[in-house]
Amino acid sequence: MKFGCHLSIKEGYLGAAKQAVVINAAAFQYFPKNPRSLGVKNFNKEDSAQCKMFCIENDLISVSHSPYPSRLTPHHEQKRRQVVASLRNDLEIAEACGSIGVVVHFGKRIHSDPLSSYQLMIQMLNEILQHWEGKAKLLIENNAGVPGSMGTTLEELVQVRNLCEYPEKIGFCLDTCHAFASGLWTGDNWEELLEKGNANGYFDKLKVIHLNNSKYPPRLGKDRHAPIFGSGYITEEQFDQLMKTPQFQKIPFILETPKEDIPHVREIKLLQERWGDD
Numbered sequence: 001m002k003f004g005c006h007l008s009i010k011e012g013y014l015g016a017a018k019q020a021v022v023i024n025a026a027a028f029q030y031f032p033k034n035p036r037s038l039g040v041k042n043f044n045k046e047d048s049a050q051c052k053m054f055c056i057e058n059d060l061i062s063v064s065h066s067p068y069p070s071r072l073t074p075h076h077e078q079k080r081r082q083v084v085a086s087l088r089n090d091l092e093i094a095e096a097c098g099s100i101g102v103v104v105h106f107g108k109r110i111h112s113d114p115l116s117s118y119q120l121m122i123q124m125l126n127e128i129l130q131h132w133e134g135k136a137k138l139l140i141e142n143n144a145g146v147p148g149s150m151g152t153t154l155e156e157l158v159q160v161r162n163l164c165e166y167p168e169k170i171g172f173c174l175d176t177c178h179a180f181a182s183g184l185w186t187g188d189n190w191e192e193l194l195e196k197g198n199a200n201g202y203f204d205k206l207k208v209i210h211l212n213n214s215k216y217p218p219r220l221g222k223d224r225h226a227p228i229f230g231s232g233y234i235t236e237e238q239f240d241q242l243m244k245t246p247q248f249q250k251i252p253f254i255l256e257t258p259k260e261d262i263p264h265v266r267e268i269k270l271l272q273e274r275w276g277d278d
């Protein structure tokens with residue numbers, strides 16, 4: 001099992017990779033640049049190349065997470081152009097660092113007509129991926145909204161990918177807290193979810209899991225992450241069902257849990273003890 005967590009790049013991309021090894025993580029996630037901005041970063045090519053080499057040598061998987069304002073359903077034309085340029089830049093950085101892809105949240109509904117929000121999102125994906133020839137993929141993450149809000153079902157994720165002109169450049173990221181908040185995973189329907197996602201092709205394209213517990217009960221649409229053990233509404237037995245999924249053995253599990261509650265080094269150790277290979 002590949003357990004890891006989100007790490008800071010304050011010591012550069014290589015610095016984040018080295019930190020992953022220090023805390024015994026098999027995978028890590030990072031923001032390619034300032035997580036609050038959509039600026040295009042002229043990144044350090046030597047640092048990214050060293051990060052890539054270090055990850056190969058240490059059998060580490062890395063995943064990039066796009067900055068928070070990277071909305072696939074922007075409100076204005078100016079924002080639209082910024083998001084496209086920023087996500088292309090994120091893909092370039094991810095490729096240079098040897099990362100599997102860039103996580104981006106599913107778009108949110110912006111018009112009274114929901115269909116136009118999906119159309120805008122598909123247009124955005126086409127524009128971002130049009131000239132992209134790298135191996136890094138865009139990894140679309142499920143939203144945490146209340147049941148029925150945009151980006152909370154497997155069907156939408158699969159359909160948007162299929163309707164894009166470049167589906168082969170798109171994969172998925174499953175956030176367990178978001179799935180719980182939106183009622184996609186109630187904690188008691190894993191078998192059913194797995195069966196559905198296997199049938200519609202979702203799990204084939206799943207590349208990373210954001211492993212988070214939830215500070216709130218299911219279906220409230222609240223995106224508040226809790227540590228896996230000891231607190232949160234998802235029980236160890238419920239996580240157990242997810243962990244036993246055969247095709248998850250090679251997928252990176254990234255903690256985005258509050259490290260003030262429990263240090264990630266400790267949480268990763270607990271995960272390895274509970275669900276690790278031996």
Ligand SMILES: [Zn+2]
Binds near residue numbers: 141175210256
């Ligand atoms: Zn997440």
